[in-house]
Amino acid sequence: MAAPPCTLEGMSDPTSGSNVPSSGLLGLLPRLPGSYDGPQTPETAPYALVGVGEGTLAAHLLQALALPSLTRTGTQFVLSSPDAGAAATDYADLAEVAGATARRISTGGRPDEIDVLVPGGPLSTYHFAQAVAYASGHAEEAQAADAALTDLAARCSPNIEENNPARDLAWSLWGRTPLLLAASDADALPHAWQQLLARTGKTLAVPLLGDILPLASGAFDARHEQGDAKVALILGDTDPALLLAREILDSRIDEIIHVPAPNGAQGYPAALALWYFGAWVAAYLAERYGAEPADPVVLARAQAGLSGEGGSEATGDLRLSAPRDDLRRTRVEEDLPGWEGDGDDDDSDDDVDGFEDPDDREED
């Protein structure tokens, strides 16, 4: 919040490792289930949760655990990334002043401001979410989520040629604009899929927010052709309002597809499983468009600019940076020199898991 405005000009080059090649993300996704290996011990109750930057989506997906935003006692979880470090510090300070213990989970930043370091990038959502699920005493839900993800991985992996639900859905979305709907208590799902389809699938999708009936009945009235090449995805459980909205949309847009949680999962495991399925769909959609399902160079530049990269050890402004899209996780202990990079402006080789550097893709 306190960070000064900055522009894209004059920013340092992004680390080359942020551009994972196509085989990269599709290679990483099958290995994601069960890869969280951070702390599993519950912190002191009660709990509250806020997320900023790359932690925003995970905090929203955890809505099924019904944690409030801020607490004056117990543990305040703050999920963040270096590009939103100032806001994260504000929330943590606020909680500490109020009497809670702040527990900061981040993809990078100053070591004295991080309790758990998780890998950055589009898959950070998984690590953020599982870290909070375990630390808030929901180990059973965390394990159920991993089981649901493992099952999905077996059905969605690239080697599954026939009846691969993720690839099939990606092909249904190809050349169309997805509309994203969910029940009112699951508004994290349209948020999740908009992020995934844009960041990884390179596609603009339209979440339909709030009271669904006025939206569905009005949005296509002025220009009926706006319903062309639109496909609605109903994510997760339906409710009576959603079923009526489906009926209203039926005559207005191309197609409506229900995407339920796999195997009747409920609550947090269902939310994380639907996020994971969305990641698969987005990766296949990018591939279908002939695009890399990787972060564009401009994103790394923008995030680096906001994070104020370039602190130096001499001034005590050491900064951590977790490997992006890596599946390893590093627990930070302040008395151990356990971090893996110091954020200096050198061009160290940040290749993850041995993938080749792709050529930097230039923005048009």
Place this chain on the structure above:
Amino acid sequence: MAAPPCTLEGMSDPTSGSNVPSSGLLGLLPRLPGSYDGPQTPETAPYALVGVGEGTLAAHLLQALALPSLTRTGTQFVLSSPDAGAAATDYADLAEVAGATARRISTGGRPDEIDVLVPGGPLSTYHFAQAVAYASGHAEEAQAADAALTDLAARCSPNIEENNPARDLAWSLWGRTPLLLAASDADALPHAWQQLLARTGKTLAVPLLGDILPLASGAFDARHEQGDAKVALILGDTDPALLLAREILDSRIDEIIHVPAPNGAQGYPAALALWYFGAWVAAYLAERYGAEPADPVVLARAQAGLSGEGGSEATGDLRLSAPRDDLRRTRVEEDLPGWEGDGDDDDSDDDVDGFEDPDDREED
């Protein structure tokens, strides 16, 4: 939540009064500021707030007051409409069991389940929001909001031919798809404008949710032509991430327009003023498309179906229904027969403020 699924077939006809003619909404909007005349006395603190159905948006716009969702002591506000009555009852019961006093504010329903009755329809958001602002001890903010709305009314009314900011913005949106952006602590604003532009302006708009940088940098990569005929509206205050997103979007879409809160308003008054400005823009946009800025017939049918209309006095299932889009407000006292309609299936003339019934518009 417990309401059974229902379909559009076999529903009773909507009340004719729900179709306010063009002059209607544009005639009602100038008289909205200051028209809240409900209770102004603070209830017992602490406060919490949830909204469902037509109360969903107001609860979100009140985010500037930082009320939690649920409380075990003090007062639990529940904003609702008859189409979401079951969910509202669940929330109220939950709060009462936990030890709080539930205060139900609704556009209709059973009299024993309503504490304050507010007018329904697209302008209900104003009455819901002001009711909670006053009842939660924010009278000063409520008055500041009314002052901001009064100022906007003077600048946006139909008789202002030159430099009418609402009409000018509506013309900028004509024939294009709006993208809606706001700072991360003001995500109610894209929600509000999507609702207004669809329900009243008959136009699909695209809120960009959560962490804005991955969205803005990825969403137009697969099909660059998806940026054509798109105009981004930055609603309210900017922050560093939003300014960077603006820079990224600049080369990808047609135009970016900043819509700040009027006269440097902040917090809740700014949010309500931006909602009100959006209502003006949406009404002019509908007019520009040659459409009525009124609720479509199908919406009234759907809401009536979900509300389980048709209770009878004989079974003790009397239901209230506030006049839709009327600016009068009725305080319900259970010992007074103060309600204005009983929801029976008669075809009583529900014209508001003497407007003629428009012909029922048939859905295509």
